[in-house]
Amino acid sequence: MKLRTLALAAAVALLPVFALAAPKTYQVTGPVLEVTDTMIVVQKGQDRWELARDASTKVTGELKVGAKVTIEYRMTATTIEVKAATATAKKKK
Secondary structure, three states: OHHHHHHHHHHHHHHHHHHHHOOOEEEEEEEEEEEOOOEEEEEEOOEEEEEEOOOOOOOOOOOOOOOEEEEEEEOOOOOOOOOOOOHHHHHHO
16 A cells, blocks of 8 residues: 555656646647648738648648638747857846
8 A cells, every 4th residue: 555655646746747848839720821731821810820830740630721720839949049148248247
């Protein structure tokens, strides 16, 4: 019984670690304006949303212009440029 309780406590303690590992997901819903093998464009209100897609993107149903879709996506950094500290920033410290 103690072993089962210990295992359960360990599993509960690790849940936040697993939650932090996966990036947050977001959704956008609207009609499809354009679709190719590498991207999909959706109208959301007055905004035009262009999202990249590839062969691993799961599509359920017939994806075509005019279809109303809900897209789940994640934000992923592609490049990060660190700027050198300015002279005024150094003086403030």
